[in-house]
Amino acid sequence: MPEAVRGLTDNPGHAPSWYAASARDRRVRPMLQGETEADVCIIGAGFSGISAALELAERGYRVVVLEAERIGFGASGRNGGQIVNGYSRDLQTIATRYGKDKATRLGEMSLEGAAIIRARVEKYAIDCDLVDGGFFAAFTDKQMRAMEAHKADWERHGHPGLEMVSAQEVGRYVKTGRYAGGMIDRLGGHIHPLNLVLGEAGAVERLGGQIFERSRVIRLEEGTPYRVVTEKGAVRARYVLVCGNAYLPPQLPEISGRMMPVSSQVLTTEPLEAGLAQALLPANYCVEDANYILDYYRRTADNRILYGGGIGYGGRDPKDITAVIRPNMLKTFPELAGVRIDYAWSGNFALTLTRIPHIGQLRPNLYFSHGDSGHGVTTTHLLGKILGEAVAGHAERYDVWSSLPNLPFPGGLRFRVPLTVLGAWWYGMRDRLGW
Incomplete structure (x- = not known):
């Protein structure tokens, strides 16, 4: 089988992904040089930073965004591209941990991230191949029962x-x-x-x-303002x-010490004959399975299969x-055995101990948001908007999120990885055994 593409020369500064190869806006923004002033300076031009920037720009604030690499360089430009509602922990778990009132408030916001995306795509005419519909796949009857409970809980919080989907109906969504x-x-x-993030960045501008690219922050000097x-x-x-x-440099250990970067890998096939692509995913829904270490996949606009895990x-x-991802893809779609892999890449997301995002204030007027724990496409849009609301003096929803515990990993930076790996091994074994 031909080797996967490992580098791109036409969109420098990005991971060697199909996304970078098919980006509609390849402009390189200038590097910050000299001194400038703003009402709000945002560090990071991913979904969180750009969502906050757009919220604030719409409110009339002077906004400057500083990005160490390129817009969407991190998880925002490398992820599976799935609009998954809710959070990395279900609302019942949130209620058990933090109380019914917190679960109710977070439940009220749990569909908003997707709504923000759709509203901005329409308002700013962003061409990002938006397709509606997602399918959660269960391997076992136990996972089906968990989904039924999840559905009932969602519906109590207003998800319509x-x-x-029964085993006999799975073929409507995925041929496997x-x-x-x-x-x-x-x-x-x-x-x-x-x-999507490039289109939103264009709206900010x-x-x-x-927005300044290649402008890594090296120091934050406190004062008013x-x-x-940056370097220049x-x-x-x-x-x-x-x-x-997950790509935050370690200048702020209060943040970096309370999250862990976790990589996920993605590949895309060569473009398939349109009939084959449609046969494999007839409804053109995105799919993710219910395992602890899950697979996720979908069709692309040019009829590739994008498969991650x-x-x-x-x-x-x-x-x-x-070698890691292709065997799982072939378990799902053996029809792709002879298909070339054109792109393969990896990217990091930020994991928190609670698997719930952290949002808060380190010092007066110094806010942060991170740790979407694998559900970042929608949650980043929501929390970026909420950061903008807080700056604008409307902190009611920010107060709900910032009140949630922000806990360090056991064992500190040295032992957080082996302890988390041990936990993942246990849950992965349960998936394999069907427990």
Whole structure:
């Protein structure tokens, strides 16, 4: 089989992904040089930072975004492109941990991230291959029962788009014999994530915001205003939002010590004959399975199969991404045995101990958001908007999120990876044994 593509020359500064190869906006924004002023300086041009920037720009704030690499360089431009509603922990778990009132409030917001994406795609005419519909696949009867309970809990919080799928009906959504059934979410969907964040960044710029690439923050000088220093420039701003997530440098240990980078791997096939692509995924829904270490996949606009999975705690990548992901793809779709793999890449997301995002304030007017724990496409859009609301003096929803415990990993930076790997091994064994 031909080797997967490992590098791109036409969109430098990005991972060697199909997203980078098919990005609609390849402009390289300028590096910050010299001093400038803003109402708000945002560190990080991924979904969280750009979502906050767009919320603030729409409210009339002068916004400057500083990005160490390129817009969407991290997880925002590398993920599976799936619009998955909710959080990495279900609302019943949230109620058990934090109380019924917190679960109710978070439940009220749990569909908003997807709604924000759809509203911005329409408002700013962002071409990002938006398709509605998602399918959660169950391997066992136990997973089906868990989905039924999940559906009932969602519906108590106002989610109208869920429907259980029997084993006999799975073929409407995915042509495979692997699953015992599943659940569809009509409010889910999929997008080209890099084109989405680039389109949102373009909207920020049209509203007067400035975005500087290749402008890594090396120092934050406290004062009124703050002075955010890069290698060749600085921004003076009353408010600073830290939105670096898994790619945040260690200048702020209060944040970096309470999350762990985790890598996930993705590949895409060559473009398939349109009839084959449609036969494999007839409804064109995105799919993710119910295992602890899950697979996720979908069709792309040019009829590739994009397939992801794997996990690397601490952000460690396998030597051969294709060798890790392709066997799982062939278990699902043996029809793809002779198909070429065109792109294979990896990217990190930020995991928290609770698997619930952290959002808060380190010092007056210095806010942060990170740790979406694998559900970042929608949650980042929600929390970026909530950061913008807090800056604008509307902190009611921010207060709900910031009140949730922000806990360090047991064992500190040295032992967080082996302890988490041990836990993942246990849950992975349960998946394999059907417990």
